[in-house]
Amino acid sequence: MKYWLFKSEPSTWSWDDQVAKGDSGEEWDGVRNYQARNFMREMSVGDRGFFYHSQKEKAVVGTVEIIAEAHPDSTTDDARWDCVDIKALTPAKTPVTLDDIKADERLGEMVLVKNSRLSVQPVTEAEWQVICEMAGIAP
């Protein structure tokens, strides 16, 4: 299984919006960045990801599961853009903030820290376990 991180502005699409979709989930559409798209094409059903709120909150607020592999993004006719479907899994008991992540030396190499603008990014298994622990949820 692989691990990922999905970033969203809560004012556009929040964790609560994602939870409201239930097990049927929702497309992670609107991505117009090749790197982010390429990562989505590498995802498999059953992979896990963190749901991260950017802007004011800047924290991992829950985990999600990939429920459909990459397919054309329904919000555009441009064939270049694909997206996966995800569903909310577990809310973080304690949101893990960007400050928390930066303060932990085990997380210093995270893409979130190194390239803050990439909206879909890979997470290593070690990073996954550390952040789950900090969030108070089972990995």
Add this chain to the structure above:
DNA sequence: GCCAACGTTGGC
């Protein structure tokens, strides 16, 4: 609200 970093676009 500002600004730095980065990615994309388009002219040459």
Add this chain to the structure above:
DNA sequence: GCCAACGTTGGC
């Protein structure tokens, strides 16, 4: 194919 200009993102 290069590079300057521009737009967008996201942290501060």
